[in-house]
Amino acid sequence: MSSLFKEALRAHQAGQTTAAEFFYRQAIAAGQEVRSARNNLVLLLVNRRAFAEAKALLAEAVAGPGADAASHFMLARLLAAEGDETAARASLERASSLDPTAIPVRLELARLLAAKGEFQAARERLDDAGPGRTPGEVAAILQGRAEIEMAWADRDPAGEALHLDAAEAALREALALAPRGATIVNNLAMLLRRRGALEEAETLARQLPALAPRAPESALTLAAVLAGRDPGREEEAVAVLRQALAQWPDDATLHYNLAYSLLRLGRLREAWPHYARRFERPRTTHRPMKGPRWDGAPTQAPLLVWAELGFGDVLQFARFLPQVAARAPNLILACQPALMPLFRHLPAVAQVVDVAKPLPPYGAQIALLDLGLALGIETVDLPGPIPFLTPPPDDGRWREIEAAPSPRIGIVWVGNRESGPARSTSLDRFARLAERLDLTLLSLQMGPAVAEIAKDGAGRVIDLSPLIRDFGDTASAIARLDLVITVDTAVGHLAGALDKETWLLLPHRTGWMWHFDPERSVWYPKHRLFRQPATADWDGLFAKLEPALAEWLGRHGGSR
Incomplete structure (x- = not known):
């Protein structure tokens, strides 16, 4: 091994990424260990999101004589990260033809198929892995199968338990083959966390620092297992992440997860600077807008405030827009089209535009969720003026709600199943509740789950989705209700922004904004x-909901 490459590898393993890049470049220029140095340099470039340079290095490698499977494989991963799945698959197939036995290539092809929802085909890629494999290779295949099953569980709520059973069985078999396999231990710990087996998950996670002492993922997994359980364990997670940041100060994922724990604990001002590092994470799909980031100082220049995440996050942070307008009166809000009719009625906003289309000129920009940092928001500043949103003017389309008997109760039972499958319940639970309490419920549900009304809600649930085109319409519907009962989705934030009485049904492990108070929200x-009361225990939650609703109905003159 050449001295330059050895020095680069030493720096890389120590987490000294700048030095590692320097020595890898020196090794390549000197013609020392070129292939390995180039591949490792590409990994570092991808981690800091220097995709163009990484892609150029790999394109040069695969175009030249003697192109190997590893270079095609790495190019495929980069293409997949850029969203070019067709080119990525072609590069993977080329890598497979050069090295048909390569397990990483099979695994990446399976992941690509799973990402497209072709789960059975992904399974088959790993079922037909060939004979004569070493225990380590079999363990890697089993890990891949577990990964596919977990992804399938996210897309198949009805079969979730079966997929997770299969994933857990595969990981336990892999662990028996490779008991010191850090990735296996990590993945099993995270799966058990998802399933609520927190004690065993913690036992496994505490093994990780010894198994992978130079990997920040060890700290991330241990912190994830500790977080979200109670304030004491959350503080432990904070300590784990701070200790890891002392070793890897530039790791953006450590900063992001620390921010999440601090936010959950209500230590907002401490959290915001760490949260602002989220765009630096290697696999984030979001990019900051071009231009200087606004620091909160007064300005007469146009200021672009832009939405980056889901509807609920945008609605939650819209409360800060009047404070922004007091410092930057020429405020441009760039958001999703479904929110535009609602935000056009905000006096604080000079212009509302589609975030996905060409934007008007601006002097500075800031992501909506960085307003906490720019404004110095602390818990004592919450909730701010309520309501902070209002429905559009009445257009006469809401007679169906107005004609419904009082009290009028709106419901939502499904959120975004891909980003948060644990947050969704089923309509039949609401239907049984309505039957027992002799209620008719009004559905604010949108999307594919609306089809469940015909099967499970007939006679007890009125479908309002034909009247709803966007969040302005949803706001108009909510304004005519007496109570909203919803899972953790954008409707919950919208109802709160309108100052409507809202009952929020939360999974055992919640988003940071619901903190640790048993019943109230700041x-x-x-x-x-x-x-x-426990992971995935919707029946236990509805057992608490029913007497509370019966008592509420008694006070509001409804059925019991």
Whole structure:
């Protein structure tokens, strides 16, 4: 091994990424260990999002004589990260033809198929892995199968338990073959966390620093297992992440996860600078807008405030727009089209535009979720003025709601199943509740789950989706209700922004904004929180919800 490459590898393993890049470049220029140096340099470039340079290095490698499977494989991963799945698959197939026995290539092809929802085909890629494999190779295949099953579980709520059973069985078999396999231990710990087996998950996670002492992922997994359980364990997670940041100060994922724990603990001002590092994470799909980031100082120049995440996050942070407008009166809000009719009625906003289309000129920009940093928001500043949103003017389309008997109760049972499958329940639970309490419920549900009304809600649930085109319409519907009962989705934030009484049904492990208070929210004064008593225990939650609703109906003159 050449001295330059050895020095680069030493720096790389120590987490000294700048030095590692320098020595890898020196090794390549000197013609020392070129292939390995180039591949490792590409990994570092991808981690800091220097995709263009990484892609150029790999394109040069695969175009030249003697191109190997590893270079095609790495190019495929880069193409996949850029969203070019067709080119990525072609590069993987080329890598497979050069080295048909390569397990990493099979695994990446399976992942690519799973990402497209072709789960059975992904399974088959790993089922037909060939004879004569070493225990380590078999363990890698089993890990891949577990990965596919977990992804399948996210897309198949009805079969979730079966997929997770298969994933857990595969990981336990892999662990028996490779008991010191850090990745296996990590993945099993995270799966058990998802399934609520927190004690075993923690036992496994605490092994990781010894198994992979130079990997920040060890700290990330241990912190993830500790977080979200109670304030004491959350503080432990903070300590784990701070210790890891002392060793890897530039790791953006450590900063992001630390921010999440601090936010959950209500230590907002401490959290915001770490949260602002989220765009630096290697696999984030979001990019900051061009131009200087606004620092909160007064300005007469146009200021672009832009939405980056889901509808709920945008609605939650819209409360800060009047404070922004007081410092930057020429405020441009760039958001998703479904939110534009709602935000056009905000006096604080000079212009509302589609975030996905060409933007008007601006002097500075800031992501909506960085307003906490720019404004110095602390918990004592919450909730701010409520309501901070209003429905559009009445257009006469809401007679169906107005004609419904009082009290009028709106429901939502499904959120974004891909980003948060644990947050969704089923309509049949609401239907059984309505039957027992002799209620008719009004559905604010949108998307594919609306089809469940015909099967499970007939006679007890009125479908309002034909009247709803966007969040302005949803706001108009909510304004005519007496109570909203919803899972953790954008409707919960919208109802709170409108100052509507809202009961929020939360999974056992919640988003940071619901903190640890058993029933109340600092963000929305009229929210009442109902938390699952255990992981995936919707029946236990509804057992608490039913007597509470019966008591509420008694006070509001409804059926019992």
